[in-house]
Amino acid sequence: MSLPQRLQPSEPARFPCGSYTVSANGSVVVSTLPASFPRVMMEVIGKVVLSTFSSARDLDTPFIELAADFAGVEVRARDLNGGAIIFITPQEY
């Protein structure tokens, strides 16, 4: 018996594995992610990462590395003098 469409749990996205760098203004510089992974998504992730690094620096707590663990993906980032290198690793959901 299938559930009505609106009650079905949303299917988690399938993530590719790869990395990319963002500049201090958030634009993507270089990427090893497949072209199917939208650039706009990379930029949104980059924006959240850069904003976290920056707000932590404002509290005198600079970070060199950051990781966000979601059920379906790990987003890991390293600070690159204001920019960042971001690693995307799919997780078992």
Place this chain on the structure above:
Amino acid sequence: MANAVKSWSPLEVTSLNAAGCGPVIDPEMIPSTTLPWRDKRKVLILDDDREFLDLYKKIIGRLPCRPDVQVADTGARALALLDAEPFELFITDLRMPKIDGFQVLLSARRRFPDLKLVVITGAGNEQYRARAYASGIDLYTEKPTTPAEIRIFGECVEALLLKGEKDGGFRGIQSKSLMDLVQIECLSRNSSLLRITRGSLEGRIWILNGNVIDAEAGGMRGEEAFKHVFAWKTGNFELLPGDPDRERTIFNSHESLLLDSAQMLDEAIAAEDEAEQKVLGISRDLKPLATVRGVESLLLIDEDGKTSTWGVANPEGFAAWTHRVLRDFQGLGEMLKAGPLKAVEAAGPVRGVALLTDGARKLMAGMDRKMTVRFIRRAGMELASFLQRE
């Protein structure tokens, strides 16, 4: 019981710390039945110097009785660990930046009367030594600097760890409270003089045929003196022969006296607990979280937005930051369809951070700056399990 000299808290260590710490105890000479090697003795070391902690963890961990050694670099963390599990020996420095070692000692002695206490300090100061012994410690020693001193220190620690086993039943008497002692004397209808000393303080309680008839302490006499002595949490006692000619100044029954004194003591302890929590700055909710390895500060925002903190220098700033970062990453997770956010970890030269949320509450744990993201994640999983248990 008359004419016996006993201690109701600290062990006598003069035989250990004089002339090269006394005889070395050879574990082989102690019957195996008294040495349950499988139940490892637990030792906690407190010092603000990380290198010292690492070194002494190794030295003590290699003693013949192979104790389980844990370390803490703040007083609050040490007390949280002592609360969380039973330790046999607590070794502490006296001079630490955020907390007075004496304060930790007093708290440990009051809350864990059976815990053996060792002060190891770089400050070779007679006043410190006297004050430390008055706090009910078992051993005071300067930080060893040469291999020979380190070996002797190790032998002292080993001897202290084994002493409880060797003393057998005697230790049971030692750990009796003053209330137990008075009750034993009164119920046995003994006549005795109980002489109690605590550092330079001295008190005397006269018991005649099972009745408390008089007390003297600090220039006071009668019930007032009895209650004054009762408020001492540690000390030594001597049971001397009773004095049938002593003038009677106390006419209440011993039960009534003990009840009044116990009530007074409970009130004093409650007040001290409150004061201690203010000083240490850790609430009961956060204590179990503070025991997680590497945790140095905590900030918990409950479902009503109320914030509890421990060791956070800028609570308002970090509370707002925690809200914002968790909200941003949760929003990112929804947009990416990445599933629920489990945690955010960050490592940096000042400190690391683990951010967790169970939906209603948000937790920020400040972590040791030497920890990598991978280790912070492990600690975060432990913190999450504590949050779920509550």
